Amino acid sequence: MAQTTAPPGVAVPPLEAFLRAECPGLLTGPLRAELLSGGRSNLTYLLTDGHRRWVLRRPPLGHVLATAHDMDREYRVLGALHPTDVPVPRPIIQAGPDVIGASFYVMDFADGDVLRDRAQLEAANPTALAGQLVDVLARLHRLDPAAVGLADLGRPVGYLERQVRRWGRQLAASRSRDVPGLDELGHRLGKRLPAHQRAAIVHGDYRLDNVVVGGDGTITAVLDWEMATLGDPLTDLASTLIWWDGISGLDSPVAAVPGDVPGFPPGSTLAEHYARATGHDLADLAWYLGFAYYKIAVIFEGIHYRAQQGLTVGEGFDRLGALVPDLVERGHGALTTPTSR
Structure with missing residues (x-):
């Protein structure tokens, strides 16, 4: 149902079950997760069912500075700005720590490149x-x-x-x-x-x-x-x-x-x-x-x-x-x- 090796910070089977229950029709294949970036701020993962892509964000592992990794705030801001002329990904769903052990949210994948190199x-x-x-x-x-x-x-x-x-x-x-x-x-x-x-x-x-x-x-x-x-x-x-x-x-x-x-x-x-x-x-x-x-x-x-x-x-x-x-x-x-x- 899910990939055999999950990236640190995301438990794929419960995440997949959660998305299928809360967002019917979102997934059309087995869910896979891959770490995109981590360490400096919130951890960012690429999610895919083999057909579409999304992004999951969660706080870093271990020592977390108070108010610096607020999932609710991030999700709320995306929802407020998405209808404006400030381009942001569409937020899909957020959840508390019961699903993967930390608060997180899922948003659409933004096509294009992040220019880091x-x-x-x-x-x-x-x-x-x-x-x-x-x-x-x-x-x-x-x-x-x-x-x-x-x-x-x-x-x-x-x-x-x-x-x-x-x-x-x-x-x-x-x-x-x-x-x-x-x-x-x-x-x-x-x-x-x-x-x-x-x-x-x-x-x-x-x-x-x-x-x-x-x-x-x-x-x-x-x-x-x-x-x-x-x-x-x-x-x-x-x-x-x-x-x-x-x-x-x-x-x-x-x-x-x-x-x-x-x-x-x-x-x-x-x-x-x-x-x-x-x-x-x-x-x-x-x-x-x-x-x-x-x-x-x-x-x-x-x-x-x-x-x-x-x-x-x-x-x-x-x-x-x-x-x-x-x-x-x-x-x-x-x-x-x-x-x-």
């Missing part, structure tokens, strides 16, 4: 890709949360202050070593919060390798909504810029960095495009970049913590801890920069 980036149209990435983000930030049923997704007032505190708590929960300057970076951020803060639906981890690009070069889906909330949209922009060229030169096993590939525009071009598309003032962007480095450093420390316990699933995640000192240094450098970019 340098060869994929070299084959892309860099200018068009950069424009698409910013345009989709701007469309997200222009949405009225109340109009799509997400008015209570978060509390925009005091968002940045809470974010700095939250990631400080996440660091404390995952501390397994001393990283010089990491705590100080959090303290510096907390002491110089931007005076003017905006409110919008924010993705929380928006970057090129969290979108699916179709054969025509357009973005067909935005993935990984586990940290979505109502907050300051410039946190999304800063995250995009860090992953675009802010970690250029680092030996990252996560994904290829567009800034390391000839022909790709610099992050400053993306920032200018975003400012034109939204009308937002980027005078305080330096702070947001510093915060983006801090957040990534804390996330990588959490992965390092799990890797030390043998609880990461996938390749390369045991190397992320080595990147944290450089991220911390770049975060301090961003805060020292007098201008945004």
Whole structure:
């Protein structure tokens, strides 16, 4: 009925029984599951019955940071955004831990490619890709949360202050070593919060390798909504810029960095495009970049913590801890920069 070797984190027979009972007609053949990615955030699996494909998302194995792997939130956001002009996969069903031992949800498979390899980036149209990435983000930030049923997704007032505190708590929960300057970076951020803060639906981890690009070069889906909330949209922009060229030169096993590939525009071009598309003032962007480095450093420390316990699933995640000192240094450098970019 199911494959003989199931990937870690998914019990295929009970999952298949659940889908057949709750979604009649969905499966037309035996269910199979394959791990697509894991270790950095929620685990992602490809499901197929030999005819159609779907994706299952569940929290990571072992040590899980509070609120950082919320299946209900992800599923709800997909349902709210699917009818809008922000492209997301159609959510199908969600369930608690009784079925496979952890909360999960299933969504449609988005056709296209996630551009994680340098060869994929070299084959892309860099200018068009950069424009698409910013345009989709701007469309997200222009949405009225109340109009799509997400008015209570978060509390925009005091968002940045809470974010700095939250990631400080996440660091404390995952501390397994001393990283010089990491705590100080959090303290510096907390002491110089931007005076003017905006409110919008924010993705929380928006970057090129969290979108699916179709054969025509357009973005067909935005993935990984586990940290979505109502907050300051410039946190999304800063995250995009860090992953675009802010970690250029680092030996990252996560994904290829567009800034390391000839022909790709610099992050400053993306920032200018975003400012034109939204009308937002980027005078305080330096702070947001510093915060983006801090957040990534804390996330990588959490992965390092799990890797030390043998609880990461996938390749390369045991190397992320080595990147944290450089991220911390770049975060301090961003805060020292007098201008945004």
